[in-house]
Amino acid sequence: MPDSEVIVVGAGVAGLTAARELALAGRTVSVLESGDRPGGTLRTATIGGVDLDVGAEGFSVARPQTRALIDELGLADRVVAPRRSDARLLLDDGLHRVPPSLLGIPVDLGDPLTVDVLGADAARRAQGRDRAPVGELAPDIALGALVRERMDADVVARLVAPVVGGVHAVDPDTVEAEAVAPGLLGALRAEGSLARAAARLRAANGAPGSAVNGLVGGMTALVGALVDAAGGLGADIRLNSRVRSVRRAGHRWQVRTDDGARACQDLVLALDAPAAAMLLGDDPAWSGVVAPLRSVRLGDVAVVALLVDLPVVDDDPLGSGVLVGPGHPSVRAKALTHASAKWDWVRERLGPPRHVVRLSYGRDGTLAEQVDALPATAAADLAALLGRESVAVEQSAVARWPRTLVRPMPGHRATAAAIVDAATAAPNLAVVGAGLGGNSLAGTIAVSRGVVAQLTS
Numbered sequence: 001m002p003d004s005e006v007i008v009v010g011a012g013v014a015g016l017t018a019a020r021e022l023a024l025a026g027r028t029v030s031v032l033e034s035g036d037r038p039g040g041t042l043r044t045a046t047i048g049g050v051d052l053d054v055g056a057e058g059f060s061v062a063r064p065q066t067r068a069l070i071d072e073l074g075l076a077d078r079v080v081a082p083r084r085s086d087a088r089l090l091l092d093d094g095l096h097r098v099p100p101s102l103l104g105i106p107v108d109l110g111d112p113l114t115v116d117v118l119g120a121d122a123a124r125r126a127q128g129r130d131r132a133p134v135g136e137l138a139p140d141i142a143l144g145a146l147v148r149e150r151m152d153a154d155v156v157a158r159l160v161a162p163v164v165g166g167v168h169a170v171d172p173d174t175v176e177a178e179a180v181a182p183g184l185l186g187a188l189r190a191e192g193s194l195a196r197a198a199a200r201l202r203a204a205n206g207a208p209g210s211a212v213n214g215l216v217g218g219m220t221a222l223v224g225a226l227v228d229a230a231g232g233l234g235a236d237i238r239l240n241s242r243v244r245s246v247r248r249a250g251h252r253w254q255v256r257t258d259d260g261a262r263a264c265q266d267l268v269l270a271l272d273a274p275a276a277a278m279l280l281g282d283d284p285a286w287s288g289v290v291a292p293l294r295s296v297r298l299g300d301v302a303v304v305a306l307l308v309d310l311p312v313v314d315d316d317p318l319g320s321g322v323l324v325g326p327g328h329p330s331v332r333a334k335a336l337t338h339a340s341a342k343w344d345w346v347r348e349r350l351g352p353p354r355h356v357v358r359l360s361y362g363r364d365g366t367l368a369e370q371v372d373a374l375p376a377t378a379a380a381d382l383a384a385l386l387g388r389e390s391v392a393v394e395q396s397a398v399a400r401w402p403r404t405l406v407r408p409m410p411g412h413r414a415t416a417a418a419i420v421d422a423a424t425a426a427p428n429l430a431v432v433g434a435g436l437g438g439n440s441l442a443g444t445i446a447v448s449r450g451v452v453a454q455l456t457s
């Protein structure tokens with residue numbers, strides 16, 4: 001195999017973004033990807049004849065990085081806002097509308113939708129507590145602890161737990177507040193109220209309801225455009241090329257795949273944290289990078305897409321989707337997205353009364369369900385949500401994401417910073433991906449671009 005100046009290991013968004021940046025800077029780049037397709041966590045399944053996202057399906061508009069990359073890649077005309085974004089909350093007393101909130105933290109404790117979820121007493125209690133002066137706050141305070149202290153245990157149980165469980169597959173008591181809501185503690189100190197802090201961050205996220213955008217044809221369009229852009233600049237992207245080991249020999253890296261070894265000057269690891277730690281191994285030279293990489297925790301999730309042919313679903317009875325409270329007695333999914341209610345292009349291509357719903361499993365990062373049984377479990381969950389005995393499923397697709405979602409536990413930000421710092425100090429090494437930017441395309445892109453800028457400067 002020919003040598004190259006830079007080898008990027010992993011062709012997810014992190015690796016492809018890094019490869020494009022490096023190629024733009026005039027470097028000779030090779031990307032080695034173990035799988036038979038690029039994109040990593042961006043992936044589609046064909047269902048009802050339409051290719052639909054079964055990994056990431058949208059991007060936050062609050063953080064400009066994804067949109068900026070989309071624009072640079074010439075995909076701006078494919079950006080769409082959701083057709084509707086009125087999610088529901090399923091609690092033990094039934095379905096509620098999700099009130100205006102930031103990760104479930106209500107922005108107004110007097111809002112009728114908030115009162116509907118919490119009950120008047122709990123809402124009043126929370127309002128009273130949120131007026132108390134803001135005391136000392138540990139910088140890595142857990143989100144659950146913060147909301148309980150400033151508001152009420154019911155706000156955690158009935159709002160924050162379902163939302164954070166649906167989005168990040170974690171319990172709010174095990175997640176660092178600042179890792180999932182950057183700027184929240186600063187806003188709390190400035191506003192003197194958690195509700196107002198949540199409102200401030202939410203306002204910074206743009207118009208309510210349009211906090212997430214997507215791409216017509218799905219988010220994998222971003223992968224195709226990145227591959228074309230990097231390839232057009234000369235990057236060599238090789239699929240089915242699992243990197244087995246990396247080793248420093250003199251002033252070069254030796255990168256071994258099943259096809260042999262190749263040398264490079266700079267090495268960019270764009271993998272999940274355990275895979276990056278494994279490649280660097282026990283060589284004491286990299287222990288400063290490997291030790292924090294080993295402490296990044298990942299969770300298992302699975303997404304099940306169901307195609308149903310049901311006129312009753314034409315009216316979007318579940319809004320844009322449902323977040324399910326932990327421990328619900330009959331629904332096992334942690335969240336459901338009604339894809340053909342949320343995205344116009346999906347609705348048009350399927351044509352009502354054909355609909356696709358996506359259900360996700362893996363509460364608290366643990367997939368308790370049998371994978372083979374997931375389509376049946378998902379069909380039963382959908383029936384329960386629609387209040388029917390059963391639903392006839394025309395087609396289903398299951399995407400398993402083992403050890404994929406990052407669990408941003410207290411200390412995660414410090415761990416991520418330690419990884420970037422130690423890798424920057426190591427000769428000709430960069431680490432991107434690895435959950436350093438949290439569970440988000442924006443964070444992943446930001447880290448990738450920042451780290452590569454340092455490598456090329």
Ligand SMILES: Cc1cc2nc3c(=O)[nH]c(=O)nc-3n(C[C@H](O)[C@H](O)[C@H](O)COP(=O)(O)OP(=O)(O)OC[C@H]3O[C@@H](n4cnc5c(N)ncnc54)[C@H](O)[C@@H]3O)c2cc1C
Pocket residue numbers: 009010011012013014015032033034035038039040041042054055056057058059060241242243244270271272275301303401404405432433434435438439440441442444
């Ligand atoms: C189900 C799900 C839904 C999500 N939804 C959203 C969303 O809607 N919006 C959003 O912003 N974010 C979302 N995210 C998060 C987002 O998708 C990720 O943060 C981002 O895609 C991570 O990209 P990455 O390149 O770091 O990692 P990955 O996508 O995991 O890519 C790593 C790549 O490395 C390859 N690889 C691993 N080992 C080796 C090896 N030894 N040799 C060569 N290659 C190797 C893998 O095959 C993979 O292709 C979601 C994540 C999941 C799991």
